[in-house]
Amino acid sequence: xxxxxxKTPIVRGGGERWLGVGRSLLPDSRAAGAEAASxxxxxDDPKLVVVFCSDDHELPELLAGVREHTGGTPLIGCSSSxxxxxxxxxxxxxxxxxxxxxxxxxxxxxxxGLSARLRQAGQEVAGVLExxxxxxPHRVLLLLTDGLAGDQQEVLRGVYxxxxxxxxxxxxxxxxxxxxxxxxxxxxxxxxxxAVVAAGLWSTGPFGVGVHHGWRQVxxxxxxxxSSGTTVATLDDQPALDVYLDRLDAPEVARxxxxxxxxxxxxxxxxxxxxxxEPDIRFIGEADFEARTLGCIAAVPQGGLAWLMEGxxxxxxxxxxxxxxxxxxxxxxxxPLGLVAFDCIARRGVLGGEGIRTEIARLAALAxxxxxxxxxxxxxxxxxxxxxxxxxxxxxxxxxx
Amino acid sequence: xxxxxxxxxxxxxxxxxxxxxxxxxxxxxxxxxVERAAETMEAEIGAALIQGLVEVSRGFRxxxxxxxxxxxxxxxxxxxxxxxxxGLCFTATVDIxxxxxxxxxxxxxxxxxxxxxxxMGLLRNMARVLALALRxxxxxxxxxxxxxxxxxxxxxxxxxxxxxxxxxxxxxxEDVFDAICAGACxxxxxxxxxxxxxxxxxxxxxxVVSSHGFSDEELQEVEWLELGQGAGGRAFxxxxxxxxxxxxxxxxVVDHFQxxxxxxxxxxxxxxxxxxxxxxxxxxxxxxxxYSPAEQDAMAALAxxxxxxxxxxxxxxxxxxAQAAKDLFLAMVSHExxxxxxxxxxxxxxxxxxxxxxSPEERQAMLSAAYRRGQELLGLIDRLLQGAKGExxxxxxxxxxxxxxxxxxxxxxHLRRVARRRIPEVAVTTDPQAVRAVLGVLIExxxxxxxxxxxxxxxxxxxxxxxxxxxxxxxxxxxxxxxTELFSPFRRGADATSPGVxxxxxxxARLTASxxxxxxxxxxxxxxxxxxxxxxAEARQTSTSA
Numbered sequence: 001x002x003x004x005x006x007k008t009p010i011v012r013g014g015g016e017r018w019l020g021v022g023r024s025l026l027p028d029s030r031a032a033g034a035e036a037a038s039x040x041x042x043x044d045d046p047k048l049v050v051v052f053c054s055d056d057h058e059l060p061e062l063l064a065g066v067r068e069h070t071g072g073t074p075l076i077g078c079s080s081s082x083x084x085x086x087x088x089x090x091x092x093x094x095x096x097x098x099x100x101x102x103x104x105x106x107x108x109x110x111x112x113g114l115s116a117r118l119r120q121a122g123q124e125v126a127g128v129l130e131x132x133x134x135x136x137p138h139r140v141l142l143l144l145t146d147g148l149a150g151d152q153q154e155v156l157r158g159v160y161x162x163x164x165x166x167x168x169x170x171x172x173x174x175x176x177x178x179x180x181x182x183x184x185x186x187x188x189x190x191x192x193x194x195a196v197v198a199a200g201l202w203s204t205g206p207f208g209v210g211v212h213h214g215w216r217q218v219x220x221x222x223x224x225x226x227s228s229g230t231t232v233a234t235l236d237d238q239p240a241l242d243v244y245l246d247r248l249d250a251p252e253v254a255r256x257x258x259x260x261x262x263x264x265x266x267x268x269x270x271x272x273x274x275x276x277x278e279p280d281i282r283f284i285g286e287a288d289f290e291a292r293t294l295g296c297i298a299a300v301p302q303g304g305l306a307w308l309m310e311g312x313x314x315x316x317x318x319x320x321x322x323x324x325x326x327x328x329x330x331x332x333x334x335x336p337l338g339l340v341a342f343d344c345i346a347r348r349g350v351l352g353g354e355g356i357r358t359e360i361a362r363l364a365a366l367a368x369x370x371x372x373x374x375x376x377x378x379x380x381x382x383x384x385x386x387x388x389x390x391x392x393x394x395x396x397x398x399x400x401x
Numbered sequence: 402x403x404x405x406x407x408x409x410x411x412x413x414x415x416x417x418x419x420x421x422x423x424x425x426x427x428x429x430x431x432x433x434x435v436e437r438a439a440e441t442m443e444a445e446i447g448a449a450l451i452q453g454l455v456e457v458s459r460g461f462r463x464x465x466x467x468x469x470x471x472x473x474x475x476x477x478x479x480x481x482x483x484x485x486x487x488g489l490c491f492t493a494t495v496d497i498x499x500x501x502x503x504x505x506x507x508x509x510x511x512x513x514x515x516x517x518x519x520x521m522g523l524l525r526n527m528a529r530v531l532a533l534a535l536r537x538x539x540x541x542x543x544x545x546x547x548x549x550x551x552x553x554x555x556x557x558x559x560x561x562x563x564x565x566x567x568x569x570x571x572x573x574x575e576d577v578f579d580a581i582c583a584g585a586c587x588x589x590x591x592x593x594x595x596x597x598x599x600x601x602x603x604x605x606x607x608x609v610v611s612s613h614g615f616s617d618e619e620l621q622e623v624e625w626l627e628l629g630q631g632a633g634g635r636a637f638x639x640x641x642x643x644x645x646x647x648x649x650x651x652x653x654v655v656d657h658f659q660x661x662x663x664x665x666x667x668x669x670x671x672x673x674x675x676x677x678x679x680x681x682x683x684x685x686x687x688x689x690x691x692y693s694p695a696e697q698d699a700m701a702a703l704a705x706x707x708x709x710x711x712x713x714x715x716x717x718x719x720x721x722x723a724q725a726a727k728d729l730f731l732a733m734v735s736h737e738x739x740x741x742x743x744x745x746x747x748x749x750x751x752x753x754x755x756x757x758x759x760s761p762e763e764r765q766a767m768l769s770a771a772y773r774r775g776q777e778l779l780g781l782i783d784r785l786l787q788g789a790k791g792e793x794x795x796x797x798x799x800x801x802x803x804x805x806x807x808x809x810x811x812x813x814x815h816l817r818r819v820a821r822r823r824i825p826e827v828a829v830t831t832d833p834q835a836v837r838a839v840l841g842v843l844i845e846x847x848x849x850x851x852x853x854x855x856x857x858x859x860x861x862x863x864x865x866x867x868x869x870x871x872x873x874x875x876x877x878x879x880x881x882x883x884x885t886e887l888f889s890p891f892r893r894g895a896d897a898t899s900p901g902v903x904x905x906x907x908x909x910a911r912l913t914a915s916x917x918x919x920x921x922x923x924x925x926x927x928x929x930x931x932x933x934x935x936x937x938a939e940a941r942q943t944s945t946s947a
Contacts, residue, residue, distance in 0.1 A: 130462075157436065165445035165460040166486040303415025385513055386443030387436070387460060 017103035017205060018043040019338035019400055021371035023085040025093040029058040033065025036096040041069055046098050048106035048199055050142070050340070051077025051186055052084075052375035053094040055176050059184050059191045062094060067189065070098065074108040076197040077186035078144040081175030081345040084374035086364050089348075089356045091177070097340065097373040099400070103204040105136055110187035112195040115149040121196050122158020129167055129200035136202035140168045140209075140398070145196040146183050147173025147378035148285075151230050151299045153390045155196055160387060168384045170209050170398045172342035172377035173297065178262060180285055183378070205337070208399035210326030211382040211391060213281050214319030214347070215309040217271055219247065227302040232270075232294040235306065239292035244268075244284075247308055261287045266349040269393045271307040272300065281309060283346055283379065283392035297379045298390050309393075311350045319347075320359050320395055324366040327399035336399040339367045341374030346393040348376050363397070410523045413441045417527050421534040430538045431457045434531040435507065441527075442520060444511040445487055449497065450475050451505040460510075475506040479516060491515040495528040500536055507531065550695060557699040560588045574711070578611030581681060581707045586613045588703060589696045591687050596671065596707075597626055597633055598679035607637060607680065622657045631655040632668035633682040640677055642701055643668045646691045648684070664690045667697065669704035673712050681707055734785065742778060745771045785904070799830045802868060802935075806859060808833070809840035819844060822860035825868055829935050835912045836935070839920070840870065842909040843931045847874035850894075850929070863937065870933045878924050887922065 022039020026032040037049070049070045053062055059079070066075070083095040099106070109128040111121035129141050141163060145155055152173060159169060174183035187197040201207075222243060226233035235243040245255055254264035262285065271279035286295040300306065328336065341363060348356050364372050382396040383389030420437045424430040431449050435457045439447035446460035448471050458466040467484070474480050474492040484490040493516040497505035507528050509516070516524070563584075582594040593614030597607035607626045615623070629638045631654050636643045645651055648663040658666070668682040681704050683692075692700070748767040752759060759767070803824050810819055829836070840859070847857045851874035858873045878887070879894025886892050888910035893903040913920040913933065922931045 160460070162463065164462045164465075166462075301416035302419045303412070305412045385445060386511065387439045387445060387447070388443070 016043075017099070017101040017203065017337060019371055020098045020100075021085055021095065021338065021373040022098075023083065023087070023090065023093060023095045025090060029061035030065035030068075032057060032094050033062035033096075034068050035065075036094045037066040037069040037098070040096040040098040041100075042098070043100050045102060046070055046073045046100040047104040048099045048108075048201060049073050049075040049077075050097040050099075050199070050373070051075065051094065052080045052097075052373065053077065054083070054092040055079035055182075055184055056092045057094065059186070063186060063189065063191060066096060072188075073098075074106045074199065075186065075188050076108050076142065076144055076199045078172075078174035078197070078375070079176055079184040080375035081177050081378070082348065082376035084341050084343065084360055084363075084372065084376070086360075086367075086372045088360050089376075095373050095375070097338070097371075099201070099337075103136065105133060105202040107200045108187055108198065109200075110185070110190070110192060110195055110197045112192055114146050114155070114194045114196055118150050118152075118154035119158035119161070122155040122160075123162050124158075125196055125198035126159040126162035126167075128198050129163060133202040136204050138203045138206050138401075140170055140201050140203075140207045142199040142201060142398075143169060143171035143196060143381050144185055144198075145171070145173050145379075145381075146185060146194050147175070147297050148180065148183055149194050152379050152381075153298050153388065156381065156383065156389045159198075160383075160389075165387070168207060168209055169381055169389050170207075170340075170342070170383075170396060171381040172375065172396065173379035173381075175345060175376060175378050178259075178266075178345065180262060203400070206330045206332075206401040208327040208330035208336075208401060209382050209384045210323035210328075210397045210399070211380070211394055212319035212323040212326070213311075213344075213391070213394040214316040215269060215271060215279075215281055215311045215393060216315060217279065217307040218310050219308060221305040221307050222247075224300055224302055224304050224306050227300045229299055230296045231288075232296065232300050232306075233291070240294045241287050241289070241292040244294060244308070256289065258286065258289075263349070266346040267311070269309045269346060270294075270296065270300065271309040272304055279307065279309075280388075281392040281394060282306075283344065285378070297392060311347070313351055313355050316347050316350050316355070317359060317362065320362055321366070323395045323397045324363060324399075327397040328366065331399060331401040334401060335368040336370050336401055338371040338373065338400050339363055340398040340400070341372060342377050342380045342382075342396040342398075343374060344380060344391075344393040344395070345376045345378065347395060367399075410519060410526075413523060414526055414530065417441065418530050418534075421530060422537075424534070424538065426542055427535055427538045428457075430531070430534045434527070434534070435459050438507060438524065438527050438531075439509055442493075442509050442511065442516070442524070443513065444509040446484065446490065446508075446510040448475075448508045449505055450508065451499075452503055456505070471508055474510065475508050478521070481515075482510070484510065487512055493521060493524055495521070495525045497528050497535070498532040553693065554695045554698075557588060557695055560584075560699075563587075575611070577707075577710050579613075581703070581710070582611045582613035585681060585683050585700065585703055588699055589683060589685075589692060591690070592683045592685045594681070594683045595623070595633065596679060596681050597637075599628075599637070599677075600625075607633060610679070619657070623655065626655065629653075631658070631682075632666040632684075633680040636668035636670050636680045636682070637677055640670050642697065642704075644692060644697065658684060662686065664688060665692060667692050667700055669701060671704060671711060672708040678711070734781075738778065738781060742774075745774045745778070781904075797830060797832055799828050800833045802827050802829050802861065802870075805829065805833050805836045806840065806861070806870065809837040810844065810859065818856050820856055820858045822858055824859070824861040824870075825863035827863050827868055827937060829868065829937060831916050831918070831935055835916050836870075836933070839909045839912050839933055840872065842905045843872040843933070846905055846909075846931070847872055847876075847929075850874065851876045867934050867936050870935070871930050872933075873925070873928050873930045875927055876929045877927070878922060878929055884921060888920070 020040040020042030022036040024032040024035035026035055051066060082089055082091050083093050085095045107128045109125040111124040114121045129139055145152060174185055176183045182193055185192045185195040185197045222235040224232060225237045232240040234240055248268055250264055253260040265284040270282040272282060282296040282298060282300055284294050285297050351359055380391040380394045380396040381389055382391060417437050420433050421430055424433045435447040435449050436459055439459050448458040449456045450471060453472055455466045455468050455471055474482055475494050478494055480492045482490055482492060490510040490512055492508060492510040494506055494508045497507050499505060578596045582596055585594040586592050595609055596611040598610045600606050600608040605628050609620060609624050612620055626634050628634050632643045632645050645666045648654055648666055649659050663684050663686055666684040668680050670677045671679045671681050748771045803826055806824050855875040860871050862869045882892060888906050890904055890907040910920055919934045
């Protein structure tokens with residue numbers, strides 16, 4: 001069992017708050033959940049438990065193990081494509097983050113049947129933060145969704161319908177180690193799939209959110225001549241898959257094998273032009289070799305322009321620094337209680353094994369030695385301005401002040 | 402840089418256009434427009450205002466749109482304002498042109514930076530696209546309504562045709578009614594149906610003759626309906642379609658249905674010929690249900706077909722009854738004709754073949770019997786001919802009633818004393834032969850069904866445009882037969898002992914009907930009185946004869 005050095009409870013405005021992170025690589029699911037939870041409980045009065053875990057585990061057993069230590073504390077979590085802790089990235093394990101103390105308050109919610117009612121599900125879980133808490137004026141809505149369920153931007157539109165501009169959104173899409181078959185979402189004592197889970201978190205201290213991706217545009221743009229929702233049918237009036245593979249000179253195996261294509265596409269997303277300098281990135285999750293279409297994890301609007309994107313270790317790490325800096329800015333120079341990272345699996349593909357260890361180390365350093373937790377996602381959620389909030393192949397950092 | 406900006410603007414407009422035209426109706430178009438504009442411009446808030454009212458908003462908690470603040474921002478193209486919980490906000494406003502109506506306003510607000518000139522240009526273009534999309538949605542909505550209405554009518558017509566087909570080849574009236582009820586429910590769906598008819602035994606009341614969707618217990622409760630009550634009662638009295646929506650809250654409705662929260666009812670009169678004979682009523686318990694104009698039209702068509710089917714079925718039934726009566730008549734006549742003929746033939750054959758073995762007394766008896774059978778046969782044939790004559794056109798003439806009565810009674814005096822009383826001296830315009838025949842039958846009937854020594858009286862009364870000729874005899878009407886049955890063919894009282902097959906009164910009734918007169922009978926104490934009523938063409942009374 002590993003854990004970071006003992007934390008000093010931070011007293012601020014009459015409230016005591018703490019943040020703990022625990023992890024486990026034990027093969028036994030129940031034992032792994034128990035070990036990680038035990039490691040994360042660094043104080044009394046836990047208020048919110050967040051679990052990131054591999055779906056190699058028996059999730060009900062893992063959850064039971066967590067609950068042995070956290071009891072009935074509100075809990076959300078999801079399956080991952082790798083977990084992040086202060087000590088570095090890991091696979092096939094579990095990371096547990098616990099926030100506690102009087103300075104925090106939390107409520108959880110779940111909406112199932114996501115793929116059939118994306119917007120409505122978003123509206124349902126957004127209600128978890130409806131009330132304001134004068135004693136804890138800072139709040140954030142933490143969302144973990146099933147990224148395989150459809151256009152995630154619709155989920156966020158539903159959340160925005162209810163929560164409005166006053167509530168920052170942060171979170172990510174659950175993963176399944178790039179199998180792209182089924183992900184899991186955890187809420188309190190239950191394991192779900194095709195769902196969105198949410199935790200409304202109130203605090204006496206500020207939250208900060210940073211978003212950057214580090215991808216660069218390559219070549220001339222293409223016109224999205226036909227698309228429907230998350231499926232791109234044609235680019236420049238040609239079958240989208242053919243244009244994509246040809247422009248990138250993709251290897252032969254990626255042209256015929258689905259798994260190979262996904263791995264190739266991981267490091268070659270699409271970029272959509274937006275108002276901001278950085279284009280929106282679209283993770284290409286799959287290809288239809290019959291229909292010659294591309295399947296993304298969020299909508300690619302017809303009529304728009306799209307670029308092929310590329311990145312390298314340097315650009316990605318620079319994005320890490322930038323995201324972290326943006327997240328820490330609202331804390332006005334004070335060290336955070338901890339950082340939570342929602343890092344796209346695609347960036348992991350660019351960085352490689354050594355690169356992701358470097359990335360996590362940089363996060364931990366920027367966190368001034370405070371705990372870091374997170375997971376590798378199929379999509380990231382971050383909204384502090386504007387009305388959008390869904391990102392692909394991006395790093396989102398939540399700083400808990 | 403300019404190229405890139407232009408490219409970006411063009412792209413955003415193309416995406417905006419695609420998003421709007423995916424929306425299904427005007428409200429969805431407006432909502433999508435505000436939403437996409439806000440997302441494109443990375444604005445936290447967005448709103449569409451029409452005549453000062455916030456039609457759609459984005460970024461605010463539901464019900465918490467600051468209408469005054471938004472209207473203030475909507476008054477200028479670009480502004481800065483403090484928005485609670487957001488802080489300083491830069492706004493941009495453009496007009497949404499609306500055909501023949503005051504323009505709406507699209508307002509966006511964001512906390513990051515003011516809107517540039519390029520962005521304002523894009524926003525104006527977005528507003529133009531939004532206006533076009535709204536108009537298109539409104540036109541499409543109208544087209545969709547029309548298409549939906551046409552589709553509904555087409556489906557109703559198909560169901561109506563099936564229903565009419567199923568009605569048209571059913572003969573018994575009960576089956577026709579049941580088919581109509583079932584057809585009505587199938588036509589409009591999710592309904593119950595009743596057919597009620599005016600009941601002859603209970604004036605002013607309609608009675609259920611067929612239903613669909615009711616249990617036996619429920620039918621007992623709704624079996625009777627007063628004219629003018631509920632949809633069915635009103636449809637009968639008003640002779641038109643009656644539709645009641647929001648049934649439970651309406652006055653004058655049927656308690657049973659009100660208690661069970663019937664949602665709507667529709668009733669139509671059903672005709673036989675030109676006469677309203679009943680109603681067809683449907684109703685639904687489905688919450689919020691109403692019957693659309695197309696459904697009302699379809700039900701009206703069904704009721705029309707039902708009326709025709711009813712008339713056809715009744716006609717068919719009458720024809721079948723008539724055929725059955727004819728078959729029975731022929732069977733019995735055949736039997737009755739054969740009987741005396743067989744006896745006559747037998748006797749004549751005996752006399753022909755065995756004359757030498759027959760004594761003179763036997764011969765005389767046989768000849769007498771044959772004669773009587775021959776007379777009996779003759780009488781029967783006369784009756785049959787008279788009955789047939791009833792269907793032929795009568796030879797109408799004007800004759801003094803006294804003469805007609807005198808001729809009718811001629812020759813009967815030797816059989817019994819027949820008293821004539823107060824025969825008015827009026828002229829009747831009728832078929833004298835038929836009157837004589839009817840009186841003859843009545844007197845023969847009186848002779849046959851009264852004690853031999855008792856008198857028979859024929860009297861008359863004139864007044865009110867008619868004359869009533871009464872034939873009275875001592876006796877009792879058969880209690881087991883109704884008046885109608887008494888005048889039916891081959892119907893005789895159980896105690897009848899006189900010869901005859903029961904055709905006389907039937908023939909009298911047929912002849913009476915052919916004269917457009919009426920014939921009835923009543924029991925007056927220990928006397929039976931048959932009354933023949935004849936219309937008077939003109940009445941000129943001089944003095945009555947005793």
